[in-house]
Amino acid sequence: MANPPEAGPEVGESKAVQSDKQLRRALSQWDIAFLVIGAMIGSGWLFGSLGAASTAGPAAILSWLIAGFLMIFIALAYAEIGGMLPKSGGIVRYPQYTHGGFASFIMGWAYFLSAVTVAPSEAIAAVTYMSSYLPQLMSNGLLTPLGTLVAAVLVVFFFFLNWYGVHVMGKTNTGVGWWKLIIPSLTFILLMALAMHTVNFSGLLAVSYRMVGLRFS
Numbered sequence: 001m002a003n004p005p006e007a008g009p010e011v012g013e014s015k016a017v018q019s020d021k022q023l024r025r026a027l028s029q030w031d032i033a034f035l036v037i038g039a040m041i042g043s044g045w046l047f048g049s050l051g052a053a054s055t056a057g058p059a060a061i062l063s064w065l066i067a068g069f070l071m072i073f074i075a076l077a078y079a080e081i082g083g084m085l086p087k088s089g090g091i092v093r094y095p096q097y098t099h100g101g102f103a104s105f106i107m108g109w110a111y112f113l114s115a116v117t118v119a120p121s122e123a124i125a126a127v128t129y130m131s132s133y134l135p136q137l138m139s140n141g142l143l144t145p146l147g148t149l150v151a152a153v154l155v156v157f158f159f160f161l162n163w164y165g166v167h168v169m170g171k172t173n174t175g176v177g178w179w180k181l182i183i184p185s186l187t188f189i190l191l192m193a194l195a196m197h198t199v200n201f202s203g204l205l206a207v208s209y210r211m212v213g214l215r216f217s
Contacts, residue, residue, distance in 0.1 A: 034177030041180045043125035123154035 027035070052060035081094045091111055096104035127147050131138040137147035161172060 031171065031174050034174045037181055038173050038177045041184055043122060045184065047125065047128075119155050119158040120151070122158065123151040126154055127151045 049060070049064075052063060056063070077098075078090065078094060081098065082090055085094070085097060087093050092104050092108045095107045124143070127137050127143060127150050130150070131147065137144060137150060143151060
């Protein structure tokens with residue numbers, strides 16, 4: 001049975017093309033670059049590394065190396081398709097082009113769920129940072145009523161920052177992006193120069209040798 005005239009991938013693609021024509025360029029190349037940098041350097045690089053180091057110690061470095069290696073294949077696939085088909089909404093539309101509508105549907109919902117949790121997660125992270133100077137914001141690792149109120153105010157602020165317009169959000173993110181790029185870089189350099197204890201990596205080497213020995217035994 002043929003698809004009805006108002007449905008089907010061809011109709012969806014034509015609608016997408018028409019919607020793309022309504023988009024206007026509001027961000028510069030620097031704004032776009034720092035959007036990517038801001039997506040990579042968020043609160044996760046601190047809290048993720050803290051949780052991994054607390055659980056696995058120096059061996060957590062192996063997990064970052066493995067994950068980085070696997071992410072290369074995803075990045076190269078998106079880069080290849082993005083160069084061939086420069087369309088908006090690539091994270092959802094490219095899976096449709098390559099794997100069909102069901103894969104695009106799953107990716108769309110996964111991206112939606114990840115997007116709606118960004119603002120609350122960043123608000124909680126910001127309150128966690130501030131609790132170092134204002135301990136009344138957190139108690140036993142949980143937000144206090146005051147901390148919850150501050151996090152709620154931050155969520156509302158993030159909402160209006162994004163709702164007001166992509167131009168304002170992009171320029172704000174560019175300024176924050178420079179901060180997020182400089183501070184972690186200086187932190188890494190200072191920690192490597194002043195607090196590098198190579199003895200802590202002996203366990204990592206032992207685990208690596210053991211894994212190699214089990215693999216080829």
